[in-house]
Amino acid sequence: MPWVLWIPAGLALALVVLPVAGLLVRTDYARLPALLTSDAALSALRLSLVTALASTIACVVLGVPLAVVLARARGRGVRLVRAVVLLPLVLPPVVGGLALLFLLGRNGFLGYLLDVVAGVSVPFTTTAVVIAQTFVAMPFLVVSLEGALRSGGQRYELVAATLGARPWTVFRRVTVPLLLPALGSGAVLSFARALGEFGATITFAGSLEGVTRTLPLEVYAQAQADVDSAVALALLLIVVAVVVIAVARPKAFDR
Amino acid sequence: MRRPSAGQAERRSQPRRSQRIRRGPQRHGPQRHGPQRRGPRRRAVAAAVLLAVATTACGSEGRTLNVFAAASLTEPFGELEQVFEQRHQDVDVRLNLAGSSTLGSQIAEGAPADVFASANEPVMADVAGDLGGEPHPFATNRLTIAVPPGNPAGIEGFGDLAGGGATVVVCQPQVPCGAAAGRLAKLTGTTLRPASEEQDVKDVLNKVVTREADAGLVYATDVRAAGDQVDEVGIPGAGRAANRYPIAVTARAAEPELAAEFRDLVLGEEGRRVLRKAGFGTP
Numbered sequence: 001m002p003w004v005l006w007i008p009a010g011l012a013l014a015l016v017v018l019p020v021a022g023l024l025v026r027t028d029y030a031r032l033p034a035l036l037t038s039d040a041a042l043s044a045l046r047l048s049l050v051t052a053l054a055s056t057i058a059c060v061v062l063g064v065p066l067a068v069v070l071a072r073a074r075g076r077g078v079r080l081v082r083a084v085v086l087l088p089l090v091l092p093p094v095v096g097g098l099a100l101l102f103l104l105g106r107n108g109f110l111g112y113l114l115d116v117v118a119g120v121s122v123p124f125t126t127t128a129v130v131i132a133q134t135f136v137a138m139p140f141l142v143v144s145l146e147g148a149l150r151s152g153g154q155r156y157e158l159v160a161a162t163l164g165a166r167p168w169t170v171f172r173r174v175t176v177p178l179l180l181p182a183l184g185s186g187a188v189l190s191f192a193r194a195l196g197e198f199g200a201t202i203t204f205a206g207s208l209e210g211v212t213r214t215l216p217l218e219v220y221a222q223a224q225a226d227v228d229s230a231v232a233l234a235l236l237l238i239v240v241a242v243v244v245i246a247v248a249r250p251k252a253f254d255r
Numbered sequence: 256m257r258r259p260s261a262g263q264a265e266r267r268s269q270p271r272r273s274q275r276i277r278r279g280p281q282r283h284g285p286q287r288h289g290p291q292r293r294g295p296r297r298r299a300v301a302a303a304v305l306l307a308v309a310t311t312a313c314g315s316e317g318r319t320l321n322v323f324a325a326a327s328l329t330e331p332f333g334e335l336e337q338v339f340e341q342r343h344q345d346v347d348v349r350l351n352l353a354g355s356s357t358l359g360s361q362i363a364e365g366a367p368a369d370v371f372a373s374a375n376e377p378v379m380a381d382v383a384g385d386l387g388g389e390p391h392p393f394a395t396n397r398l399t400i401a402v403p404p405g406n407p408a409g410i411e412g413f414g415d416l417a418g419g420g421a422t423v424v425v426c427q428p429q430v431p432c433g434a435a436a437g438r439l440a441k442l443t444g445t446t447l448r449p450a451s452e453e454q455d456v457k458d459v460l461n462k463v464v465t466r467e468a469d470a471g472l473v474y475a476t477d478v479r480a481a482g483d484q485v486d487e488v489g490i491p492g493a494g495r496a497a498n499r500y501p502i503a504v505t506a507r508a509a510e511p512e513l514a515a516e517f518r519d520l521v522l523g524e525e526g527r528r529v530l531r532k533a534g535f536g537t538p
Contacts, residue, residue, distance in 0.1 A: 105467050123467050124422065124450040206451025206462070207427065213452075220454065224356040225429035 020238065027235055028228040035232035043210045044218035045236065051126065051214060052194040055133035059141045059190040062134075064183065067145035068175065072154070082146075089139045096135055097203025104131070104204075128205035129212050133194035140193055141186035148182030149175075188248040192241055215240075318343075320513050321367055323351045323358045325374035325431070325500065326457055327396060330480050331533040332372070335526060339517055346513060354455040355431055362505060369514040372502040372521065375431035379501045387508055388515075390501035393522050395536035396474045397497040398435050400488040401463045401481070408469035413439070413490045418448040421469040424462045427452035431498055432459070436472045439496040447472075460485070474498075479534035497536065 028035075035041065070082050088096055104111040104122040114120045122128050156178065160170045176183075198216040205212040207221065215237045223230035320339075324332045329352050336348040351358065351366075355373040362368050362382050371386070372393070373379045379390045402410050408421040416423045425447060426433035433452065440447050450468065453459045460477050462468040464484045478487045502521055504514040520526050527537040 101465065101467065105465065107466055121422075202454070206424065207453065208449065208451050221427050221429055221452075223360075224354065224427070224454070227360065 023231060023234060023238070026231050028232070031228060032232050032235075035229050036236055038229075040209055040213075040218060040222075041229075041233055041236065044213055044215045044233070045240070047126070047129070047210065047213065048195055048215040048237075049240070051129045051133055052191050054130045055137055055194040056187055056191040058130065058134045059138045059194075060183070060187055063138050063141040063186070063190075064145060064176075064179070066138075067142045067149060068171070070142065071146045071149035085142055086139050088136050089143075093136055093197065093199025094203050097132060097200035097205075100128075100132060100135060100200065100204040104128070123204060124206045124208070124212060126205075126211055129201050129214060132200040132204045133197045136197050136200055137190040137193040140189040141183075144186035144189065145179060145182050148179060152178055184248065188245065191244060191248075195237070195241060195244070317345050317347050318510060318513065319347045319349055320369050320510055320517060321349050321351065322370045322372070322517060323353075323362065323366070323368040324370075324372040325355045325358070326352050326455055327374055327432075327474050327476055328352070328372055328394075328500070330476070331526075331529045331535065332521075334529050335517075335520060338525060338529075339520055343513070343516075348517070356429065365507075367507065367509065368505050369508040369510055370502065370517050371505055372500060373431075374500055375434065375498045376501055377434075378431065379503065385506050387504045387506040387511060390503035391518070391522055392499045392538050393502050393526065394500040394530045395494075395497045395538060396476055396500065396534075397490075397493040397536070398432070398439055398472050399475045399478055399490055399493060401460060401471045401473045401478050401485040402469065402488055403463055403466045404483065404486050406486055406488065407466075410470045410488050412488065413443055413445055416447050416449075416470060416472065417445050422450045422467070423448065424451050424453055424459050424468040424471045425449045426456055426459055426472065427454060430455055432456040432472070432474060435496050435498050439472075439490065439493060442492070442496055474534075476534035494536075499538070500535075 066085065070078060070085065091099075101123060102108045104114070106112065106115060106121065106123070111122060114122065122131070156174050157170050160174045161167075165173065196216055197214070198220065201212065201214060202217055202220075207213045207217045209218075213221065215233060219230050219233045219237065222233060322332065322336070332350055332352070336350055339348050340346060351361075351368070353361075355375060355378040358368075358371065359373065359378045359382050362371060362385050371379070371382065374396070376390075376392075379386075400410060400413070400416070402408070408415075410416070410421060415421060416425075425436050428434060428437050432455070436447065439445075451462070453462065456473050456477055459468075459471040460473050460481060463471040463473075464481060470488070475487075475493075478485055502518050504511060504518055508514040521530075530537055
């Protein structure tokens with residue numbers, strides 16, 4: 001490794017570490033325990049963990065098949081579909097939230113249908129939070145899986161097929177086991193993205209304690225009035241994120 | 256800067272509302288009416304400071320006056336900006352319109368504001384150390400109920416916001432309109448049961464304009480500004496929980512005389528006329 005790389009690498013690290021250090025310096029440690037154990041903080045933490053977990057599961061259940069289809073299907077349409085799948089990555093989350101609102105809101109075509117047929121209204125519910133998080137987080141999973149599928153190639157699957165395995169058996173016994181490392185890192189990325197989701201949530205699901213106000217929204221709400229409290233909650237969010245990465249990382253990233 | 260968390264790269268791509276000098280693009284598409292300045296405000300403090308510093312640094316020929324004003328003042332201050340610029344041809348008035356609390360923290364972080372007009376007195380009191388003179392109350396604003404045209408949920412008064420089938424949206428208690436909603440609920444002995452507590456009053460209005468909410472507690476001036484996109488259900492006695500808007504010249508004002516002149520314009524006859532036209536009360 002050329003030693004010159006240390007310079008930009010150090011700058012990159014500083015860019016990530018110094019702002020967090022700034023947050024640590026700014027924290028009011030005397031009030032920290034009280035701020036973190038307030039009802040609002042605890043219910044936001046609980047809601048964040050539950051919704052991020054639910055949306056990660058949704059990402060895996062829906063994203064794995066999508067990644068396999070994108071990596072293995074042929075045809076002109078696939079490229080277009082791949083671009084569309086990546087849309088939430090580049091779309092400002094607020095726009096994503098609006099798009100969801102115009103689909104599933106009261107006057108959105110699906111929302112209207114749900115309301116009339118099933119009497120279900122999605123906006124302002126915890127379900128809306130999970131949908132918003134899944135919307136923004138799924139591309140992370142799909143992209144990392146699809147990359148792994150493409151670089152892994154189809155050799156093992158073809159061999160299994162020549163040995164008489166049916167497509168479903170190949171998928172279950174060959175494709176999925178080979179995908180597990182990428183699935184781990186993709187799931188962690190999705191979870192992290194869902195945990196930090198803000199724009200789409202606040203636009204689509206609103207903000208109400210215990211129902212839709214996740215940690216990032218609570219941080220934002222607190223920042224309007226009590227900055228110390230916002231900083232304390234931000235710290236909590238960072239701790240959760242670090243714990244998730246630390247726990248998942250050895251399996252997920254160190255192949 | 257204060258960030259709620261690290262690792263939330265997506266916010267970079269969100270519209271930044273409070274740095275927007277003058278009026279930002281509309282956030283909610285064709286349904287929305289009137290100028291908006293919305294979008295999460297995270298990096299707003301940093302961005303506003305940078306932007307304002309950059310613009311003051313290059314604008315050496317003309318003079319600039321940076322007016323930080325509560326979002327609810329969008330329409331009247333837009334008009335007063337033009338009046339002021341007509342009187343002072345060499346002066347460019349830049350309006351920074353955002354939630355009062357956001358503006359307050361920007362000023363506390365050293366944003367180059369010359370004049371600050373806030374939507375309630377506590378926010379002004381929070382930045383007392385950064386003011387160059389006494390704040391003067393110049394307007395009052397009372398809450399009212401905005402409903403979608405035709406009032407589909409049949410909201411008749413404040414009592415209907417206490418639950419039942421209607422989807423009700425209010426401001427969160429940390430911002431002035433939410434504080435006013437809390438006072439009004441207390442005065443009338445009502446417990447509000449909102450579906451969502453929004454970050455500011457234009458968000459509440461928005462939920463009503465897009466018909467996602469059956470009713471929203473907003474300022475009388477917001478209903479006026481929204482025109483025929485919403486109907487109003489008045490709240491008798493809302494005046495008792497009205498907000499008083501103070502205006503002050505800041506301590507760091509680069510143009511203290513100009514700033515004082517702008518303040519006097521707002522406090523004077525012309526200002527009162529424009530404010531009343533927008534639905535404000537004037538003390």
